[in-house]
Amino acid sequence: MYEVTMPKLSDSMKSGQVLEWKVKEGDEVREGDVLAEIESDKATLELECFHDGIIAKIIHVDGDEVPVGEAIAYIRDKGEGAAAPAAEEEEEAEAEPPPAPPQAEEKPKLPPKPEPAAPRETGRAAISPYARKLAAEKGVDVATLKGSGPGGRIVAKDVEAAAAAKAPKPEPSPAIEPMARAIAEKRKVDLAAVHGTGQGGRITADDVVAAAEAAEAPVAPSPDEELPPIVVTPDEADVEEASFRLKTQARRVTASKHVIPHFYMTRGADVHALLLLKDELKDHFDATVTHFVLLASLKAIEQHPEVNRSYDRGRIIKWKGVNLGLAIDTERGLTVAVLRNAQGLGLKEVAERTRELVEKARAGKLTAEERRHPTFTVTNLGMFDVEHFEPIINPPSSITMGVSSAIPTPVIHDEAIYISSVMRLTLACDHRIIEGVLAARFLRTLKDLLEDPETLLGAG
Numbered sequence: 001m002y003e004v005t006m007p008k009l010s011d012s013m014k015s016g017q018v019l020e021w022k023v024k025e026g027d028e029v030r031e032g033d034v035l036a037e038i039e040s041d042k043a044t045l046e047l048e049c050f051h052d053g054i055i056a057k058i059i060h061v062d063g064d065e066v067p068v069g070e071a072i073a074y075i076r077d078k079g080e081g082a083a084a085p086a087a088e089e090e091e092e093a094e095a096e097p098p099p100a101p102p103q104a105e106e107k108p109k110l111p112p113k114p115e116p117a118a119p120r121e122t123g124r125a126a127i128s129p130y131a132r133k134l135a136a137e138k139g140v141d142v143a144t145l146k147g148s149g150p151g152g153r154i155v156a157k158d159v160e161a162a163a164a165a166k167a168p169k170p171e172p173s174p175a176i177e178p179m180a181r182a183i184a185e186k187r188k189v190d191l192a193a194v195h196g197t198g199q200g201g202r203i204t205a206d207d208v209v210a211a212a213e214a215a216e217a218p219v220a221p222s223p224d225e226e227l228p229p230i231v232v233t234p235d236e237a238d239v240e241e242a243s244f245r246l247k248t249q250a251r252r253v254t255a256s257k258h259v260i261p262h263f264y265m266t267r268g269a270d271v272h273a274l275l276l277l278k279d280e281l282k283d284h285f286d287a288t289v290t291h292f293v294l295l296a297s298l299k300a301i302e303q304h305p306e307v308n309r310s311y312d313r314g315r316i317i318k319w320k321g322v323n324l325g326l327a328i329d330t331e332r333g334l335t336v337a338v339l340r341n342a343q344g345l346g347l348k349e350v351a352e353r354t355r356e357l358v359e360k361a362r363a364g365k366l367t368a369e370e371r372r373h374p375t376f377t378v379t380n381l382g383m384f385d386v387e388h389f390e391p392i393i394n395p396p397s398s399i400t401m402g403v404s405s406a407i408p409t410p411v412i413h414d415e416a417i418y419i420s421s422v423m424r425l426t427l428a429c430d431h432r433i434i435e436g437v438l439a440a441r442f443l444r445t446l447k448d449l450l451e452d453p454e455t456l457l458g459a460g
Contacts, residue, residue, distance in 0.1 A: 002051040004073040006066040007130075009040040009368040012252065015067045016040050017244040018060050027055045029075065031128070036072075041246055043371060044336055044364035050128045050155075053077050065244055083439040093303050111227025127154040138163040179205040179218060245333055252391050261431040262389050267443045268422040269450040275421055277453055279312040287351035290380050293403055294339075294354065295347050297450040300324060301376060302343065303443045308375050311433040317396070325394060326354060328361040336394055337361045338374045347457065378403060382423065391428045398430040399439070423450070 006016050019037040023029060033049040053075040060072045082093070127142055128137075129415045131154050135142050140162045147154035176184075176191060180203050184191050196203035221327055232239065242250070274292060281287045301308050310317040321341040328335055337357035342350070360366050378395040380403040391402040402425070409422040425446060429439050449456050 001056060002047075002053060002077075003071045004035065004075060005071055006070050007038065007047065008068045009038070009043075009045060010371055010447065013040050013068055015065050017065045018062055019044060020062050020070060021058060023055050025055050025058055028078070029053060029055060040368070043361070044332070045367065045368040048129065049075070050130050051075050051230045064194055105218075126151065128156065132364075134159045135162075138328040140166070175200065175202045177202065177204050180208045183208045183212070191213070203209065243332075249333060255308050256393050256395055260393050260395070262393060263429050263431050263436070263439075264426055265429065265436070265439045265443055266388065266424055266426040267447055268409070268424050269447040270411055270420050271423045271450055272420040274450060274453045275406060277457075281347070285347045285351055287347050287394050289382070289406075290350040290403075291347060291354060292453065293380065293450070294324060294326070294342075294378060295345070295350050296446055297376065297378060298324065298342055298350070299449055299456065300442055300446040303445050304438065306438055307399055307434065307442050309433055310375065310398050311430060312396070316433065319373075319375045321375075323373050323375045325377035325397060326357070327377065327379035327391075327394075328358055330362045330364070332364065335361050335366065336374055336377060337366055338372065340369070340372075377401070382406065388424050390426055393428050393430055398434050400428045400441075402426040402428070424456065434459075 009016065017039040019039050021036045022034050023036075029035065029049045030052050031049055034046045035049050038047045041444045054077075056076040058073045060066050066072055091228075107288065118360075126147065126149075128149070132142065134140075134156055135145075138159060140159050142159075143160050143169045145154050145162055146152070147408075149155040150159055154389040156274055165395040175196075175198075175272060177198070178269040179294070183189070183205055184194075189212050191203060191208070193201050194207050197207055198204045215320050243395075274289065278289065281292060285291075308319050308322055310319070312447055324342040325336045328337055334426070337354075337360070338458050339345075339350070339357065342353075345353070357366070357370060360370065373392060375398050377400040379391050379400065381389060382403050382405045384405065384409075385403045387407055389402050391400045393400045404424040404426070406421040406423045408419055410417050411420045411422065412418075425443065427439050427443060
């Protein structure tokens with residue numbers, strides 16, 4: 001039996017929802033067939049089959065929410081029979097012994113079965129799409145693997161085994177003071193989880209006491225428990241269960257606002273000159289003002305690479321590429337598509353790749369890779385006559401930028417007052433790693449780039 005499990009489509013995904021099965025029990029399936037539509041925390045994706053066979057059992061039906069890694073169906077090989085009929089045949093055989101075969105007649109000898117043809121050499125081992133994706137994520141060279149699947153095919157467990165083999169061996173346990181061990185036993189502290197501050201990482205009595213006090217501290221309630229439930233009667237309101245995606249989105253934004261210390265910074269950019277170039281942007285680059293803002297953001301990040309970092313549990317993550325996230329409104333709600341490794345792109349490339357991502361997002365076809373790890377996120381409400389808004393940070397981005405509409409506004413230039421078009425840019429910053437001065441410098445650079453579009457077009 002081959003187990004079909006709920007896939008992990010993003011780092012934040014804990015469970016997924018089976019939207020619709022495309023097959024039923026008893027159907028024959030081949031590798032690459034679509035088995036079901038799965039909804040993750042941000043998108044709807046097609047679950048592909050990675051094993052030829054017959055759908056033996058569907059465990060979770062349409063609408064079920066299933067934890068990542070849990071089985072949702074089983075596929076059996078074509079040659080496998082059902083267990084129940086085999087058992088019945090055995091019972092019948094025990095109840096009524098078969099008649100003795102006639103002595104005079106001999107069964108005709110059948111010709112020997114032909115040996116199965118050896119697999120054709122192709123110069124490289126066959127590998128399932130999921131195993132290839134897993135190998136890329138874990139840094140495993142598939143050329144060094146020996147497949148355990150049918151015909152020597154490389155499957156996911158081969159990649160997992162290779163990744164485990166190359167993982168660094170655990171360091172020896174640090175030394176522990178006798179008093180520290182005694183305190184740990186009395187206060188039921190797991191010494192494996194204690195960080196030693198003594199010489200050479202030695203665990204001291206003070207380390208154990210600190211760990212015990214931290215463990216005994218009252219646990220903060222989850223965000224949902226901090227507010228009392230809303231109690232209504234049928235006459236007051238209709239109540240329905242929120243969709244899987246809405247519940248996931250609610251958890252994410254609540255966690256972001258709850259955990260990350262936000263601060264905001266706003267600056268207006270005079271985009272009159274940029275708006276005069278709208279037709280040129282369309283004719284020569286097939287681009288819009290939004291694409292130009294994305295390009296300017298990339299150029300500003302290039303000058304201030306410190307904004308392209310994330311803070312995570314005491315670690316500073318310095319991203320090697322700029323994964324530019326763009327918030328997109330879809331029929332199923334808001335999602336963020338990621339323009340991966342966008343550093344160095346020109347305006348035409350930004351427009352082409354962004355347009356493709358928007359189309360896939362609205363069709364619910366974004367892949368996990370196209371939603372993974374935005375390092376800087378842009379959300380644009382400029383088309384809705386919005387003067388100003390403050391976004392919530394979209395982790396792991398340390399900055400999420402809100403782009404408002406270009407509003408006619410009085411501006412002063414050379415001691416004269418003019419009416420121009422001012423676009424307000426608001427940064428929501430993670431104060432754990434982004435300081436006010438860094439945000440101000442970045443925002444000033446971005447403003448200057450947007451106010452001098454000719455120079456930016458020449459550079460891009």
